[in-house]
Amino acid sequence: MTSNLRTGGRILVDQLVAQGCDRVFTVPGESFLAVLDALHDTPSIEAVVCRQEGGVAYMADADGKMTGMPGVAFVTRGPGATNASAGVHVAMQDSTPMILFVGDLDRGDRDREGFQEIDMAAFFAPIAKWSARIDDARRIPEYVARAYRVATAGRPGPVVLAIPEDMLRDSVEAIDRPAIAPIAQPACAGAMGALFELLKDAAAPVAIIGGADWSPAAAHHFAHFAHRHGIPVAAAFRRQDAIDNGCGVYAGQLGYGPNPKLQQRIRDADLLLVVGARLGEATTDGYTLVTPDHPGQLLVHVHPDANELGRVYRPDLPICADMAEFSETAAGWGDPDLVRFSAGDEAHGEWLAWSDPKPRDGVRLDLGPCVAAMRDALPADAIICNGAGNFSGWWHRYWRYGAMPCQLAPTSGTMGYGLPAAVAASLRFRDRVAVCVAGDGDFLMNGQELATAVRYGADVLVILVDNGAYGTIRMHQERDYPDRVSATGLTNPDFVQLTQAYGGWAERVDATADFAPALARAMERKGIRLIHCVTDVEVINSSTTIAELHSR
Missing domain, CATH: 3.40.50.970 (Thiamin diphosphate (ThDP)-binding fold, Pyr/PP domains)
Structure with a gap:
């Protein structure tokens, strides 16, 4: 029996x-x-x-x-x-x-x-x-x-x-259950009709996208919809691959260090179309860029969970729908009376100018040109993974993200995320380049996962930005308590030797001109490759120095 x-x-x-x-x-x-x-x-x-x-x-x-x-x-x-x-x-x-x-x-x-x-x-x-x-x-x-x-x-x-x-x-004895079929709720026709009526009456619409239930299908269809109608599209915080940044209406990212012109465009918008995003604290600059009651602006909020609609922000038109279903419906909605706005092209031009790094005088290792060198050397589908820290701002501003998924970055602002995420990315997509971008404090939160990368043959490129400090906290400290540095300095190991101990390749870079050649040598190899970028803590982020903080 x-x-x-x-x-x-x-x-x-x-x-x-x-x-x-x-x-x-x-x-x-x-x-x-x-x-x-x-x-x-x-x-x-x-x-x-x-x-x-x-x-x-x-x-x-x-x-x-x-x-x-x-x-x-x-x-x-x-x-x-x-x-x-x-x-x-x-x-x-x-x-x-x-x-x-x-x-x-x-x-x-x-x-x-x-x-x-x-x-x-x-x-x-x-x-x-x-x-x-x-x-x-x-x-x-x-x-x-x-x-x-x-x-x-x-x-x-x-x-x-x-x-x-x-x-x-x-x-x-137990009875097995079959695979769970996905639930995809379409947007109702009445809601879509109301959305397009609002667009007809709008003078300055802006879309904010990315977040819950976002997918490559949603990205594809929404890009088609937004480009068709010339609507500027901003990515929510750390959702920069929500559409391919090459889309002609992509306007840049929100969160920390966004383009001031994009922020002003959102303040001036008469219609905000928020799709997938919760409009959290980082995306809205502490609920000030878009306020929960947004006087003078109409808010269309599209989200897959009805419990999020009206939870914090008052929507004028709430739409509960699957992101891909909504985006595909919007892309195919026939409305000959809706003109194409010119603002999308203008906003994309502003983002292109904002995301083009300019060398900074007197900076020995300038990360802006380093990101530009990475754009030239790495394939468009490279997956950029990072944790939390000021170092990430250079990539948020200057990297141009391709088709989803190519950004793995926690909106919660946790440290130590980049390396584990890059290992997971390499294992999931063996044919793509997985890049961990990390600060020195950030990296050592989970640096032990280099051993996991080696064990499973992951190909991971690590760009380690070392300024000898918990840079983000130091920035706030210098702003609020100038010249009273406390508990933010770090003593670091020799990261080159540390990487070599795990069986990887590593090289130290101290000057901008040395970065691109080191990157070329890294890209000739497989496995763990780490470029140790030694930077000056004085250049605290992508747009500010400590001296400038003190003068404000």
Whole structure:
């Protein structure tokens, strides 16, 4: 007689296979050995073993951003879960589909403050779309299917499921569930008609795009719609690949260090078309560039989650729809009475001028021309990955992003994201160049993931900007407490030797003229390649020096 019994670990892995999961990221723990055992016999799922749970969660988030399907991670309880929580927070603020499985203590030992015990559901509840514990192995298919649905429906986000160790060892019968079909809600015809009536009456419309549910299909169709009607298109903070920057109406990015002309264009707009973005604090410059009540401006807010419409901003026309469905409908909407605005071409010209780096006098290593050298040397589909810090401003301003996905950068402003994201990007797209752009403080948050890159043969180019400081905090410090530097200086290792110790290639660059030749040598190689760019902390960001901060 054939037995239909399976362990909980086997059932869980079978559900991942059914949902189309092909890769998981993990730091192994004894609390989910039954899952690791099942993965041993599952060649369709690659288990990427990382060196710290923060790297695990960031890689899963990056994978979710690139695929539109949940990035999957496994960590153990207690310190493993708390280390991974930073990545869960990123996925929540960035609207990224992700599922984190946390191995937990035995069910019978709960509420005794056992070894590494945390109430996982309560701990993650404020930073996840859904957090729960699976206590019955027979219900694993139900929970996993629901996790995939919650992570991808409406505003995407992270789900956390605690999986007790003894539950994973139980042998039970369970009914598998099929892959979750995506839900794509179209925009209603009445709402689309109302949108185009508003466009007919508008004199200065501007679109702000990128965010929840954004996809290559949405990018393609929205670019067609906006170019057809000459509407300037601004990317929300760190959503610069929301459309190919070569599109003739792309106007640049919002967030930190945007083009002042773009900011003024948004202030002067009589109609704002916001598609996918939540209009968060960074995008709106602290809710001042566009205020929640936006007097004198009409707001059309398109978002896949009805709960986001009217949550902070008052929409004049709320539209709940799938981003690709909305964009395709808008691109094909026939309205012969709608003229083409000239503002889109003008805004694109302003962005081209803004994103063209000019050499700065007296700067030994000028990052603007370095970014220009990268534009010349790297393919248009290179994937630029970065964490948080002033260093990222040079790439936000001067890099020209191509077709999505080619930017992996946390809108939550977390440090240490760039390297794990670049490793995930290289594993997902073996035929593309994955670039980690990092500051010295940022890099050492998760520099240990160089070992993961080596183990799995990832091709990662690292541009490490070293000014010997936590530069962003130093900038705020110099502005608010001039000449009273405290707790922002750094002592760094020899990054060239550090990279070589991992088996990679590295070179130090101290002058602008030396960057392009070093980059050429890096591009001749595979594997880990790191260019250590030593810069002056006085040149604090892409447009300001410390001396200029003091004079304001």
